[in-house]
Amino acid sequence: MRSTVDKALAGQDKLTLTYETFTGECSDEEIERLAGVGRQAKADVVIGVGGGKPLDTAKAVAHALKRPVVIVPTLASTDAPCSALSVIYTPEGAFKRYLLLPRNPDVVLVDSEVIANAPVRFLVSGMGDALSTWFEAQDCQESGAANMTGRSGTMTAFALARLCFDTLMADGVAAKRDCGKKTVTPALERVIEANTLLSGLGFESGGLSGAHAIHNGFTVLPETHSCWHGEKVALGTLSLLMLTKRPAELVSQVYDFCMAVGLPVCLADIGLAKATDEQLQAVARLACAPGETIHNIAGGVTPERVVAAIKAADAEGRRRK
Ligand SMILES: [Zn+2]
Structure with a gap:
């Protein structure tokens, strides 16, 4: 029109x-x-x-x-x-x-009143997108991979990515509650800043790794198209945690957070309750396509390891449910 x-x-x-x-x-x-x-x-x-x-x-x-x-x-x-x-x-x-x-x-x-009056699922999906930022930046920092501009990430970028994660952990649940009541509160304002500014600066200047690459892989399956970007990134993040060495308490904290705000924790949550091995292999192949950001992970990855990580993330999510 x-x-x-x-x-x-x-x-x-x-x-x-x-x-x-x-x-x-x-x-x-x-x-x-x-x-x-x-x-x-x-x-x-x-x-x-x-x-x-x-x-x-x-x-x-x-x-x-x-x-x-x-x-x-x-x-x-x-x-x-x-x-x-x-x-x-x-x-x-x-x-x-x-x-x-x-x-x-x-x-x-950004007008916080407008965000507060939008359906809460949008804010939660934004938290899913922001959830990946610190982990992906950290992978790039560890491997020395370039950020999205082709340069090395700065200390500032990694600190902002970390602040993004800490803000979600501190304020995510309250922000979801307040958005559900269409009320602008300091917690909601901080999460809007995390989802929009900190995550944006963090991923662009820190770099991406596996969570977004696995998200990109999921998009090949039409069953996932009713799920939003951040929702698929959340499951990509949990898969990334299984693909890389992260402390068990941290992994547990991220699952707890996803369940508390209602982000996907298993394949069924993104429309893939009946995912076949062939489908997951297709996801992993696309996630590991040449030039994909998953290759920013130190030591390299293979499609087989990505399939195993997605299955492990799914199994842990189902166990917790
Ligand atoms: Zn994203």
């Missing part, structure tokens, strides 16, 4: 706004379509309003048009708003590639 309206700004000329509705996937086709709308409207600036995929699309469209971008998240459901990266999917919703952008968004504007 397209509409154009003129807005008079105080003491200035009129500003023409052209609205265009996002059609559901951050795909090359959708980016090209919206860039065409922008060219036709001779847009000076692109404004993205919505959740992760519309915002990633707005960033890519602004890049195609060589125009500044203003990001207005209406959900705290992913760490997409602040990053200089768009995740490109096929029109059918399978992961295709990362589009690395030369700059971060010019403005990111």
Whole structure:
């Protein structure tokens, strides 16, 4: 749906706004379509309003048009708003590639009242996305792998990633409760900051490893498409914990957190109650594709080890349930 309206700004000329509705996937086709709308409207600036995929699309469209971008998240459901990266999917919703952008968004504007009035599942999904940040950054720090900009992560990046994790552990349960009551509280504000800013800076400047790669693998199975990015990343995170050496108490803490806020802890929770070995092998193959961030894990990984880690994460989740 397209509409154009003129807005008079105080003491200035009129500003023409052209609205265009996002059609559901951050795909090359959708980016090209919206860039065409922008060219036709001779847009000076692109404004993205919505959740992760519309915002990633707005960033890519602004890049195609060589125009500044203003990001207005209406959900705290992913760490997409602040990053200089768009995740490109096929029109059918399978992961295709990362589009690395030369700059971060010019403005990111978050209204906590808007987030508090969105369904709570979005906030919880954002916590799932943010849950992976510290572990993935830590893997990159340990192996010396580059971050998403191709450089070594800084101390600041790793500290922000750790603060992201600590904030979720301290405030996640309260933030979910308060969001459910549509009430803005300090706990909710801190989790919005963790989901949006700390996770965004943490993953981009710290680096990604296995949780997002396994998420990308899950997207190959249509059964998972009704689950959201952060929900699949949460199970990717639990699988990563099984794939790498992490203290048992820490693993236990992460499972407790997921269960307390309602994030997936087993395959059935992401629509894969009847996953076959062949399906899990397909997930692992995609997770281990050349260039995937899972290869940032020290010592390397194989699809066989990834299948075993997903099965172990699933078994532990089912045991706890
Ligand atoms: Zn993510």
